[in-house]
Amino acid sequence: MVKRLSVVDSERCTGCQLCMFNCSRRFGVGGLGKSTIHVKSAGGVERGFVVVVCRACEDPAPCARVCPVDALQSRNGYGVTLNRDRCIGCRMCVEACPIGAVFWDEENNKPAICVYCGVCAKYCPHSVIALEEIKTGSEVT
Amino acid sequence: MSEFLPSNVLYIDLSKHLYRIKNREELFKEYIGGTGVATQLLLEECEKGCDPLGPGNVIVFAVGPLTNLYPMASKTVTMFKSPHTGNLGESHAGGRSAVAIRSAGYGAIVIKGVSESPVYLAIHEDEVFFRDAAAYWGMDSAQTVGRVIRENEPGSGMRTIMRIGKAGENLVTYANLVTETYRHFGRLGLGAVFGSKKLKAVLVSGRKTTPVADKKLYRELYETLYNQQTKSSALRKYHDLGTASNILVLNELKGLPTRNVKQSSFEGAEEISGENLAEKYLGRRVACAHCPVACIHLATLREPYIDEPYFYKTTWVPYDYELLYALGCMLGVSSVDGVLKLIDEVENWGLDAMSTGVVLAWATEAVEKNLVTKEETLGLEPKWGDHETYLKMIELVVEQPNEFYKQLAKGVERAAKKYGGQEFALAMGGNEMPGYHTGPAAYVGFYTGARHSHLDSAGYSVDQKAVGKSEELTPEKIADKLFKEESWRQILSSLVVCFFARGVYTPETVAKTLKTVELDFSEEQLIEKGEKILREKYRFKLREGFNFEDLRIPQRILETESPHKIIKKETIEEAIKLYADKLKPQK
Numbered sequence: 001m002v003k004r005l006s007v008v009d010s011e012r013c014t015g016c017q018l019c020m021f022n023c024s025r026r027f028g029v030g031g032l033g034k035s036t037i038h039v040k041s042a043g044g045v046e047r048g049f050v051v052v053v054c055r056a057c058e059d060p061a062p063c064a065r066v067c068p069v070d071a072l073q074s075r076n077g078y079g080v081t082l083n084r085d086r087c088i089g090c091r092m093c094v095e096a097c098p099i100g101a102v103f104w105d106e107e108n109n110k111p112a113i114c115v116y117c118g119v120c121a122k123y124c125p126h127s128v129i130a131l132e133e134i135k136t137g138s139e140v141t
Numbered sequence: 142m143s144e145f146l147p148s149n150v151l152y153i154d155l156s157k158h159l160y161r162i163k164n165r166e167e168l169f170k171e172y173i174g175g176t177g178v179a180t181q182l183l184l185e186e187c188e189k190g191c192d193p194l195g196p197g198n199v200i201v202f203a204v205g206p207l208t209n210l211y212p213m214a215s216k217t218v219t220m221f222k223s224p225h226t227g228n229l230g231e232s233h234a235g236g237r238s239a240v241a242i243r244s245a246g247y248g249a250i251v252i253k254g255v256s257e258s259p260v261y262l263a264i265h266e267d268e269v270f271f272r273d274a275a276a277y278w279g280m281d282s283a284q285t286v287g288r289v290i291r292e293n294e295p296g297s298g299m300r301t302i303m304r305i306g307k308a309g310e311n312l313v314t315y316a317n318l319v320t321e322t323y324r325h326f327g328r329l330g331l332g333a334v335f336g337s338k339k340l341k342a343v344l345v346s347g348r349k350t351t352p353v354a355d356k357k358l359y360r361e362l363y364e365t366l367y368n369q370q371t372k373s374s375a376l377r378k379y380h381d382l383g384t385a386s387n388i389l390v391l392n393e394l395k396g397l398p399t400r401n402v403k404q405s406s407f408e409g410a411e412e413i414s415g416e417n418l419a420e421k422y423l424g425r426r427v428a429c430a431h432c433p434v435a436c437i438h439l440a441t442l443r444e445p446y447i448d449e450p451y452f453y454k455t456t457w458v459p460y461d462y463e464l465l466y467a468l469g470c471m472l473g474v475s476s477v478d479g480v481l482k483l484i485d486e487v488e489n490w491g492l493d494a495m496s497t498g499v500v501l502a503w504a505t506e507a508v509e510k511n512l513v514t515k516e517e518t519l520g521l522e523p524k525w526g527d528h529e530t531y532l533k534m535i536e537l538v539v540e541q542p543n544e545f546y547k548q549l550a551k552g553v554e555r556a557a558k559k560y561g562g563q564e565f566a567l568a569m570g571g572n573e574m575p576g577y578h579t580g581p582a583a584y585v586g587f588y589t590g591a592r593h594s595h596l597d598s599a600g601y602s603v604d605q606k607a608v609g610k611s612e613e614l615t616p617e618k619i620a621d622k623l624f625k626e627e628s629w630r631q632i633l634s635s636l637v638v639c640f641f642a643r644g645v646y647t648p649e650t651v652a653k654t655l656k657t658v659e660l661d662f663s664e665e666q667l668i669e670k671g672e673k674i675l676r677e678k679y680r681f682k683l684r685e686g687f688n689f690e691d692l693r694i695p696q697r698i699l700e701t702e703s704p705h706k707i708i709k710k711e712t713i714e715e716a717i718k719l720y721a722d723k724l725k726p727q728k
Contacts, residue, residue, distance in 0.1 A: 014435035016428035017240075017298075018212065028359065030210035030351035031244050032299060040298030044288055045322045045427055046439070046457040106348050125371055125433035 004056035019120035054114035063093035147248030156254030174205030177635035194337035226571035235429030236321030245347030296346030304342035306491025315496035375644035384462035385415025401502035409475020466576030467498025473525030499573035564696035580604030580705035620719035
């Protein structure tokens with residue numbers, strides 16, 4: 001079963017960015033710079049928040065399609081995995097993602113690609129995001 | 142050089158539009174960060190005896206070594222010489238400010254000089270831009286300023302936008318600095334210092350990550366702290382009703398300052414209670430960066446437009462206990478719409494809500510007692526509960542069209558000196574009182590706290606815990622408890638841990654978290670360090686002329702019943718003396 005992240009209800013988001021902090025923390029560092037999820041205000045805190053997560057597009061994903069060195073490979077038909085050794089840091093994937101869910105790890109000059117581990121959902125105190133199973137082709141009713 | 146401490150200090154000179162970055166690791170190793178480091182930078186950079194609104198004053202921002210790493214360590218400490226008290230200015234706020242400053246690569250920012258024309262600073266990691274702010278100067282609302290800068294600068298989601306309103310431009314000595322729309326460096330007039338420097342806003346953005354020395358320990362401690370913060374009952378009250386829950390509690394105890402403390406309970410308490418607001422007005426809760434609590438409560442205020450039928454605007458108004466006190470019961474306002482309109486008004490102008498409320502309360506009584514004439518108030522007759530008149534007066538305080546409003550713009554201490562009514566001018570150490578008429582300890586705390594704030598040493602809590610106990614609140618006990626509390630809080634504010642998390646950041650936990658950034662202090666050493674930082678703050682205060690003997694105790698607080706009945710002047714005076722003794726250098 002292939003999993004991906006889903007924004008269950010962005011109206012519950014308080015903008016604390018614990019998802020982003022904990023995504024970065026997978027690498028044993030603090031801060032937000034390695035996050036593969038992004039929370040920003042919808043034009044000021046008073047208007048609530050926008051939560052951007054990778055949707056794990058069906059193969060061929062837009063980010064993988066434009067990668068000139070095939071560093072982004074399909075993950076069992078949905079979403080992608082990054083081969084860091086192949087990546088040349090051209091940022092084409094960032095440009096290609098239609099929802100802006102490919103972020104940039106400035107310190108490594110490589111894209112920050114969601115691995116669908118769900119750590120962000122685990123640390124979301126208000127159940128804004130969740131890990132869900134993708135209903136693949138034959139399962140869709 | 143330690144890579145685990147936020148040792149880089151950004152120095153900005155507004156007079157020359159220049160900046161430089163200097164590593165000050167020795168400061169962070171000795172004084173941790175936040176308050177500890179900011180005090181030293183203030184002592185170094187603020188000219189002795191300077192005019193707080195002149196070029197000799199500086200603005201210091203400081204964050205701590207746990208910022209970015211652990212939840213609820215996301216406060217920024219600001220220090221400056223206060224134009225309100227003429228002495229130590231220190232104010233804290235959260236929002237995204239601390240995380241942005243650390244992610245931009247800094248532990249502190251020092252801003253000095255005066256710009257020739259209005260500017261705002263855009264600090265994008267290593268680059269600092271002095272942007273022309275002529276178009277922003279004079280904008281009616283601090284919120285608009287934030288909105289326009291937001292649209293014109295990069296870094297969405299990874300930045301802070303700190304800005305002043307018109308009150309700051311017009312040098313109201315209790316103008317504040319607003320960040321992320323709903324958080325404030327509220328007290329002691331940082332907004333006016335910004336205004337005097339022709340500095341409209343400071344934006345900081347960055348994406349730098351923060352390394353730790355011990356990844357395993359870091360993971361373990363994070364887990365523990367996160368669980369405590371999300372599951373423990375200690376933080377419950379900030380989650381649910383928020384600090385507004387205090388209204389009914391203090392009303393019941395007879396500790397709720399009402400109508401300029403003529404009374405200590407309010408017949409409209411139910412109306413403006415956290416319970417009522419949550420039930421009928423609470424529309425959204427938001428959080429500071431890296432905080433699971435989300436204590437920021439936003440009420441919805443729906444108002445019709447008079448000129449066009451079926452046109453409405455809905456405004457999101459932040460409420461907290463202190464705002465409901467200062468612009469509610471202190472002014473006898475029981476209409477929730479009225480209180481929310483008043484809060485929205487001070488938000489837009491960029492005023493400190495507490496000082497504004499106390500100033501208006503004094504003015505109401507001064508008019509009642511014919512100390513000021515209708516001519517002086519420009520025809521306005523403030524009456525308890527009349528929020529419409531208060532709204533008009535707030536605008537006049539900001540615009541200062543005559544001498545009376547010029548004085549109100551300097552706070553009650555100075556207004557009462559000119560017009561009389563000192564016995565009901567409710568400022569302690571020059572700062573208007575917070576919402577606690579709970580007993581002697583609260584007041585001793587307002588007088589002795591280095592920034593004359595209820596948050597310095599939480600005397601209200603000492604009072605409340607002693608209610609109904611046989612044990613008497615002696616001056617010795619009060620001084621002892623407050624000194625211990627204020628000292629420890631220096632450590633919390635040097636780490637820039639939110640005081641709401643004080644129950645989980647115990648000395649033991651703090652010592653452990655600091656190990657992950659290679660700062661090795663025992664619990665005892667931390668406690669001593671807290672005392673040292675407090676004494677350093679007082680070193681600045683004394684340097685700038687602070688004297689315990691100058692403190693003025695208004696008769697009013699000694700006349701109105703509190704949870705500890707009538708408060709005795711001698712208790713307050715004696716405790717202040719004992720406190721002053723504790724501050725003297727230890728042999």
